[in-house]
Amino acid sequence: MAESGVKDPIRVVITGAAGQIAYSLIHQISSGDVFGKDQPIILHLLDITPMMGVLSGLVMEINDCSFPLIKDVVTTDSEQTAFTDVDVALFVGAMPRKEGMERKDLLTANVKIFKSQGLALEKFAKKTVKIIVVGNPANTNCFILAHYAQSIPRENFSCLTRLDHNRAKAQIASRLKVSPDAVKNVTIWGNHSSTQFPDVRSAKVTVNGVETAVFEAVKDDAWLKGDFVSTVQKRGAAVIAARKLSSAMSAAKAICDHMRDWWNGTKDNEWVSMGVISDGSYGVEKGLVFSYPVQIKNGSYSVVQGLAMDDWAQDLIEKTQKELVEEKNDAVKATSSE
Structure with missing residues (x-):
């Protein structure tokens, strides 16, 4: 000071x-x-x-x-x-x-x-x-x-997987005609790529002053497990196809959101998505940089533990992990061949 x-x-x-x-x-x-x-x-x-x-x-x-x-x-x-x-x-x-x-x-x-x-x-x-x-x-x-x-x-x-996190919140908010601020605890698992898993199984939304589970509020499991997931996964490519340029404004906003929360902390009982070095949580290979739900206090994050995993979610997490392992192996090979 x-x-x-x-x-x-x-x-x-x-x-x-x-x-x-x-x-x-x-x-x-x-x-x-x-x-x-x-x-x-x-x-x-x-x-x-x-x-x-x-x-x-x-x-x-x-x-x-x-x-x-x-x-x-x-x-x-x-x-x-x-x-x-x-x-x-x-x-x-x-x-x-x-x-x-x-x-x-x-x-x-x-x-x-x-x-x-x-x-x-x-x-x-x-x-x-x-x-x-x-x-x-x-x-x-x-x-x-x-x-x-x-x-x-x-x-x-x-x-940065906060851009995907923000995209997921925006899709839910648009579907329910509420502010994105009314949606909390969505999770992006895995890679910032088309294999990422945008997960709202533990997410909550406040509609007319009442907080409910997103799955209950949306009342359309087929959309939540289908078009919602694919829209978030492919949003970057969709922006490039439309703009002929990558998503710069929304990426900058997400960087600021990510760092602001890391610097100041997350709200009580809320989490955000960050790509961090895996400690093995949720069966992910240690050392991979993997997007998890995290809570942040005093400048330090912790991975949210104990979230339920059904077979559908586990399959999607394994798919994105497989891609990350392949990328990591390619990267190690490329660095060692220089």
């Missing part, structure tokens, strides 16, 4: 800072929506050398916004400069996904990026740094990052 009760600035690095997601993200972080209206921030913006001109224009815009919380903006193409002493690392940059691109193509391109950034994280960042990987394939990119930053605690690594 600095003098006269003013907090010391935190350092937040954003990779791929010249991209679309970062453009939406920077405004929300800079305005105090994530870390609080009293938390000063020093932004570290990392991108490749050809993007330095774009970043200079972005800094002009940040300056022109006159954000009182922004104490400095560092733009760089150097991983050392970007990661030195950072408190929060948002890995937005990755080889972008394009319409029709296979996930394996993405994986091969990104292994090199996340190995290099993992080594830089290990060498230069604070050991307390909180990490979110956004760039796809997010779970496996996070696995690679953690593999090369061994001295940072495993619980400090996460990947």
Whole structure:
């Protein structure tokens, strides 16, 4: 804490800072929506050398916004400069996904990026740094990052499945004609991919002041086990097909939701979805980066235990785990062959 009760600035690095997601993200972080209206921030913006001109224009815009919380903006193409002493690392940059691109193509391109950034994280960042990987394939990119930053605690690594979580809430809210805020405790299990399992078996919704189970409120098990699941699973591809660009605004909002909850905690009796390094909960292979329901207190998350698993849910969890194991094995093979 600095003098006269003013907090010391935190350092937040954003990779791929010249991209679309970062453009939406920077405004929300800079305005105090994530870390609080009293938390000063020093932004570290990392991108490749050809993007330095774009970043200079972005800094002009940040300056022109006159954000009182922004104490400095560092733009760089150097991983050392970007990661030195950072408190929060948002890995937005990755080889972008394009319409029709296979996930394996993405994986091969990104292994090199996340190995290099993992080594830089290990060498230069604070050991307390909180990490979110956004760039796809997010779970496996996070696995690679953690593999090369061994001295940072495993619980400090996460990947973004909050976008899928928010999509699931929105689908239920739309179906029941309520605000998304009325829906709680949906869960995204597994991979941020079309194999993910959006699960509302333990979810609750408040309709006209009365809280009920989502399955009871919707009264359509076929939809909840069919179109609802496939809509959430394929939403990213649907946005790309319609926009011809990936979902940047909603991804930025989800990153902020993820980090705000990690920083400040979740509400009592509520949970959110985060991709975290598995401790073996629900029979998932230890070490995989797997999306779980988590509750957060004092900056630390814990996986919600004891949720019921029927055969249908178990099959979907096994399917997404199988994909993650294959991705992990491909990633390990790619890193060892460099």
